[in-house]
Amino acid sequence: MEKYQPCFLIPCYNHGSTIAAVVESLNTFSLPCIVVDDGSDHATKQALQELNNHCDVILETLPENSGKGGAVMAGIRKAHQLGYTHVVQIDADGQHDIDALPKLIACSEENPSHLISGQPVYDASVPKSRLYGRYATHIWVWIETLSLSIKDSMCGFRAYPVAKTVAVLDKYRIGQRMDFDIEILVRMYWEGVDIDFVETHVIYPEGGISHFDALWDNVKISWMHTRLFFGMLPRIPKLLARHWRKPVASDKAHWSKRKEQGTVLGIKLMLAIYSLLGRNVFNQILKVVIHYYHFTGKDAKLASEQYLAQIQQYATEHDITLPKSTDSYHHLLSFGHTMLDKLAAWKGDFNNENLTIHGKEHFPKIAESQRGVILIGSHLGNIELCRALARKYSHVKINALVFTEHAERFNTVMKTVNTNSDLNLIQVNTIGPDTAILLQQKIEAGEWVVIVGDRTSISKESRAVWADFLGKPAPFPQGPFLLASVLKAPVYLLFGLRDDSSEKPLFNVYFEPFSDTIILPRKERQQALQNVVQNYADRLQHYTLQAPLQWYNFFNFWTLSDQKDDRK
Numbered sequence: 001m002e003k004y005q006p007c008f009l010i011p012c013y014n015h016g017s018t019i020a021a022v023v024e025s026l027n028t029f030s031l032p033c034i035v036v037d038d039g040s041d042h043a044t045k046q047a048l049q050e051l052n053n054h055c056d057v058i059l060e061t062l063p064e065n066s067g068k069g070g071a072v073m074a075g076i077r078k079a080h081q082l083g084y085t086h087v088v089q090i091d092a093d094g095q096h097d098i099d100a101l102p103k104l105i106a107c108s109e110e111n112p113s114h115l116i117s118g119q120p121v122y123d124a125s126v127p128k129s130r131l132y133g134r135y136a137t138h139i140w141v142w143i144e145t146l147s148l149s150i151k152d153s154m155c156g157f158r159a160y161p162v163a164k165t166v167a168v169l170d171k172y173r174i175g176q177r178m179d180f181d182i183e184i185l186v187r188m189y190w191e192g193v194d195i196d197f198v199e200t201h202v203i204y205p206e207g208g209i210s211h212f213d214a215l216w217d218n219v220k221i222s223w224m225h226t227r228l229f230f231g232m233l234p235r236i237p238k239l240l241a242r243h244w245r246k247p248v249a250s251d252k253a254h255w256s257k258r259k260e261q262g263t264v265l266g267i268k269l270m271l272a273i274y275s276l277l278g279r280n281v282f283n284q285i286l287k288v289v290i291h292y293y294h295f296t297g298k299d300a301k302l303a304s305e306q307y308l309a310q311i312q313q314y315a316t317e318h319d320i321t322l323p324k325s326t327d328s329y330h331h332l333l334s335f336g337h338t339m340l341d342k343l344a345a346w347k348g349d350f351n352n353e354n355l356t357i358h359g360k361e362h363f364p365k366i367a368e369s370q371r372g373v374i375l376i377g378s379h380l381g382n383i384e385l386c387r388a389l390a391r392k393y394s395h396v397k398i399n400a401l402v403f404t405e406h407a408e409r410f411n412t413v414m415k416t417v418n419t420n421s422d423l424n425l426i427q428v429n430t431i432g433p434d435t436a437i438l439l440q441q442k443i444e445a446g447e448w449v450v451i452v453g454d455r456t457s458i459s460k461e462s463r464a465v466w467a468d469f470l471g472k473p474a475p476f477p478q479g480p481f482l483l484a485s486v487l488k489a490p491v492y493l494l495f496g497l498r499d500d501s502s503e504k505p506l507f508n509v510y511f512e513p514f515s516d517t518i519i520l521p522r523k524e525r526q527q528a529l530q531n532v533v534q535n536y537a538d539r540l541q542h543y544t545l546q547a548p549l550q551w552y553n554f555f556n557f558w559t560l561s562d563q564k565d566d567r568k
Contacts, residue, residue, distance in 0.1 A: 008031055009072065023035070027055075058082070100118065103198045118197070137154060141182065144231075172187050283340075300332060308331065312326065322545075323500075354504075358509065362512075372449065379452060381497040381550045397446070401450065465477075469541055488517050491517075514536070
């Protein structure tokens, strides 16, 4: 492995009053320092020459001003020529926190193939216009990289791996002014370079020198983002591949062991694309993404094909006509559209024009009882549309019972999307007495409780009830139905299906009574439970046949996993 040999790099343009102090602050690190004179004025040239005479400084002089980016590129090429492996870039105006340097350099030495960047922590001196402008750029960078891994794209406090950076500089024509810091990060990411961040305090000194031209630099940055966006489009498969380099899960792994493709970062990225570019552009990008995922996502594709083969066999045997495009690609594409629908629902973008609620005649009866109800949903369609009920009927408070370990993070993201959300996520690992007591209190308060009925327990998978579903026995969880029996509350079913025949988002929300009270007599408990679960499976089957591509259980639904032991 090549020996780690770093040097400092300081681009300087008319910073004669601050450059000496910045260089002096670096003396304790005992590293060579390349200072690039970017066509500075006479006073700064004198300061630099004096600095060169008394310090271990390598002075690189450019005949005329080329911009900050041009100066940094010249310094990186000089370091490459001199044999240094890494350059640590420091601004000449004293903005950067020297106390963060040891961590930046240590991180660079530990990960020599990575680009290490500062992640600014600002004090009150930062101009608000500059601060808010950075966030707009961050969103564009997330879109251009299809990732949120670049936490800040404008900080000039960085450690560059020299050889990889020079390769990128040779391959692309990169902006030479204030657009450089942003573009080089995106281009480096495109070329497979990982980018890590360390926090650094950044100050804006009173009377400090800034060469940012509010008009022309913003024009250059806007043009740069336009070029990067269109440059990103053909790179979508390659960029997405960075997220999906993971071992293939066992076909018989429990559903809870299969990591969701939609991570919190992914959800934020989807939201950014949707918010900035609109639904039509999002849908075009989505098609490209799903084509690639359909090619590489072996687990989801296999599960989809198993499910579609089963429903097609059932439809043939019962003379049922399914949609023409009932294949795994369109199944995954439908899932992508539903992910967007979830975000739109949480943002509050759907109104009465987008929704048709079937079964609203049952609401007055529920309101009169002044008690809550249990809603049993599924992974068919978009259960998040239950938010529409909460908005339309303001007196309704909805609680969703969720079992995945990602629930808290997902809840955090959704609260970020819409802080006025009326849907409360309750995370549990098992349904025990404490859960029942909590939910009983909510039912007594007139609140609604939503729970899905089509995924086996994550801790007691063997406690499943087998019911016929699409012509084949499948394991259903007993927990939701036992819980409903204990709570002695009315039970309703909820399904939210997208109308795929419509160009604009249209949904049918089905709200139907299932049981006034689920009763499971002790002597006939198992048979009664079997009947209840089969009734649920029948209704789930009914709606699944209406929208077969909106079934999103991407695992082998008709088998139990190879999970060896249920947790105690």
